[in-house]
Amino acid sequence: MQIRLEKFDHIEGRHRYCVLRLSQTLFGDWCVEQALGPIAAPGGQERRAYFNQHAEAIHLFETVRDRQVRRGFVPIPVQLGLL
Secondary structure: OEEEEEEEEOOOOEEEEEEEEEEEOOOOOEEEEEEEEEOOOOOOEEEEEEEOOHHHHHHHHHHHHHHHHHOOOEEEOOOOOOO
């Protein structure tokens, strides 16, 4: 599962993104990845959290998504590439 969120502040000239991914590792654990930073500028950061249970990973994914939406980020449709 993946979602991309973006925030545009035209008054201060800030354009930021946040990408959330939920995936399963080769060992069966669940990983929630969060990448965020400015759009078209250097910098940014990545965070990863690992869980044994799928429900715990989903809970963190939804919590982070809801927090970013409250901060003004908007979900952007992402078209995943073909394999």
